[in-house]
Amino acid sequence: QVTLVESGGGSVPAGDSLRLSCAASGRTFSTSTMGWFRQAPGKEREFVLALTWRDSMTYYADSVKGRFTISRDNAKNTVYLQMNNLKPDDTAVYYCATGLHGSLYSFSSYDFWGQGTQVTVSS
Numbered sequence: 001q002v003t004l005v006e007s008g009g010g011s012v013p014a015g016d017s018l019r020l021s022c023a024a025s026g027r028t029f030s031t032s033t034m035g036w037f038r039q040a041p042g043k044e045r046e047f048v049l050a051l052t053w054r055d056s057m058t059y060y061a062d063s064v065k066g067r068f069t070i071s072r073d074n075a076k077n078t079v080y081l082q083m084n085n086l087k088p089d090d091t092a093v094y095y096c097a098t099g100l101h102g103s104l105y106s107f108s109s110y111d112f113w114g115q116g117t118q119v120t121v122s123s
Contacts, residue, residue: 002026002112004096009117020081022096022114030074033100036081037107038092050104086121093118
């Protein structure tokens, strides 16, 4: 079993930055692809970005390229989502996920999820 706990959400004005954290426990973190997704009210959960464990490649949604980055600290079993130049359209609940068994772009490919953290960006 894997437990993921997100933190770091909040309410900020457009143009500000936030860093989300996702602390993992229960499996070999260093060999796990980690993904971030988000879900706005009335919308489907969408891919934000992911960091693969095998080659440390990062995959981004077009909407966040150049603004969001992902990093990991294997010693702390934690992955981070740095969000810069936030926009109102970034408002959503953000989730981290692991346990990949398919396309890293698809939320149905991940077995384990955190509880989510709310990010609200005002204009």
